[in-house]
Amino acid sequence: MSISLERRYADRIEEFAARHPFLVDLATVLGLMGCAALGGSLTLPSADPPDRDMTATVLTGVACLVLLKHRTHPRTAVVVAGGCTVAAVALGYLVTPLLLAPVMAALYWLATLTDRRTTRLYGIITTLAVILAAVFTDSMDHLSLLLRTIGPFFWLMLPLAAGNMTRLRRAYLQSVQARAEHAERTREEEARLRVTEERMRIARELHDVVAHHMALANAQAGTAAHLALTHPEQTQKILTDLTGTTSSALRELKAALGLLRHDDHQDDTGPGSTALEPAPGLARLPELVAACESAGLEVSVTTEGEPQPLSPGVDLTAFRIVQEALTNVTKHATAEAARVRLEYTGSRLLITVTDDGTGKPAAAAPQGRGFGVMGMRERAHSIGGHLCAGPRPQGGFEVATALPLQPSPLPAEGTTP
8 A cells, every 4th residue: 555655656746747847956956055055064173164255155056056957958067066066175165965966966967868978978077076176175184085085986976876777777668668669569560460361361252252153153044044945954953053053152151251240259059149161171072063064164073192181271272272263264264174183292282273265365364353363372372382373385274283281371472462
């Protein structure tokens, strides 16, 4: 309780000093004037007091009044206060801490407001001047040379040491505050970066879901309209597949948007909760192939090497890349067939999607201006893989990617297409 009260009063004093610096300096100067006046009246028992005239009063008054400018002119304050003190000592006044109070205060503020080199230079000169005046003054003839030198030395070194400690403490507090501000800025920048990355991830996911299913639905609807009069049974089958395509799109959109609304503190087994479906992976490749075939695109899948278990992130990335590549074939290529090749080699999975399209101009749109190839490349980079896509010399389009079996994020490339 007492510590909190002391801290409260200390904070109030600091706030008052910050709001009214001149009043604080004026009160300090008046106190120093009293100390100097009292010090000027002290003498050794066996020594004669100096002549009582206005000279000493003027000197001590000037030494104290100049301290009102110590915040803006600390060097001038030391020179003037030191000169007045040396003159007073030379006139025969006894060297005591009370008489040295103005110059001690000036040295303290010099040490707190200037650099170490300046403090050392002015401190040594002032100390030597006061010691020489004490050595040759008549008021201290009854004392040994050691006492006349060691006393002023220690009394003037004390404010210099205290001022240096105060300056170092202020520098330490400023560095701590600067580090705290830097850490706060870093946290804010990291939070903004995470938000940007999450927005990009959601945008990629929604693009893959919407673009794929909408392209399939458009192709299925066009095929059904073309065959409606000549092949009604086949048209009925295509329309049934179209219903499945739209239902699948709705489910995946619901799952993607449900992640945005998901509350970690919500009980997923509660009556109002909606169970989130697992992320798709290569296990759903047959469904993807069937959906593409219903839109008129023949897809063949070949697997080479021994299939290896994939982490959920890699499995989702591989599926989305194949999905987007087949979607681009459906939308942009005049192809009747596409080939998907999965090759497990060591610690990597190589995926190649090719088509036999005629290479009409729209086929190059995803690579140049669209978001399909860019999204696939971002997905591959986000787990430490790489992807390249472009027309094949023999015709058609090819998407090739190499993915690690276990993700190895690359922050430098994670957000760069």
